[in-house]
Amino acid sequence: MRIGELAERAGTSTRALRYYEQRGLLSARRTSSGYRDYDEDDARQVREIRALLGIGFDLEETRPFVECLRAGHDAGDECPASLAVYRRKLAELDACIDRMQAIRAHLAGQLEQTERAHAGGSAERAPGPATPAVTAAATLPEPPEPRCALTSGPPAAPAASTKESR
Numbered sequence: 557m558r559i560g561e562l563a564e565r566a567g568t569s570t571r572a573l574r575y576y577e578q579r580g581l582l583s584a585r586r587t588s589s590g591y592r593d594y595d596e597d598d599a600r601q602v603r604e605i606r607a608l609l610g611i612g613f614d615l616e617e618t619r620p621f622v623e624c625l626r627a628g629h630d631a632g633d634e635c636p637a638s639l640a641v642y643r644r645k646l647a648e649l650d651a652c653i654d655r656m657q658a659i660r661a662h663l664a665g666q667l668e669q670t671e672r673a674h675a676g677g678s679a680e681r682a683p684g685p686a687t688p689a690v691t692a693a694a695t696l697p698e699p700p701e702p703r704c705a706l707t708s709g710p711p712a713a714p715a716a717s718t719k720e721s722r
Contacts (some may be wrong), residue, residue: 557593558591558592559574559591559592562598562599562602566599566603568602573602579616580619581615581618583598584598597626601625604622604625604632605621612645613645617641617645620635620637620640620641621635621638623635623637
């Protein structure tokens with residue numbers, strides 16, 4: 557199949573496929589006229605990449621899964637290197653969850669403290685400037701590295717047309 561058909565089947569762009577090829581995650585054979593030619597194994601590898609990117613893996617983290625498929629395994633996570641990526645990703649998620657729980661606890665404490673300080677006295681006080689609250693950032697511990705983010709790394713490749721290209 558040509559690049560446009562693979563892009564359509566995998567739900568991505570031809571530009572993304574060229575980027576995966578540039579990064580060594582996808583290998584294209586060439587027809588006698590110079591067009592890229594892919595097969596079902598390539599489509600499977602791209603689906604694996606897209607699925608992992610969709611759950612927050614960065615492009616380089618997909619490499620062991622693609623290599624596992626290339627080695628003939630039925631699933632990309634059957635190889636030790638893929639399992640190591642799963643373990644590392646779980647550790648990152650646990651660190652992010654811990655960080656978010658610490659932030660939540662801090663904010664809940666700030667809210668409780670502020671509500672207690674202003675309870676009952678707000679109606680009897682003369683209008684004036686509010687007492688400045690302590691900012692959350694000033695009293696929180698330094699974040700663990702890497703910082704928690706909803707997505708990891710830059711996008712796989714910018715979206716583009718799936719128009720046929722060599």
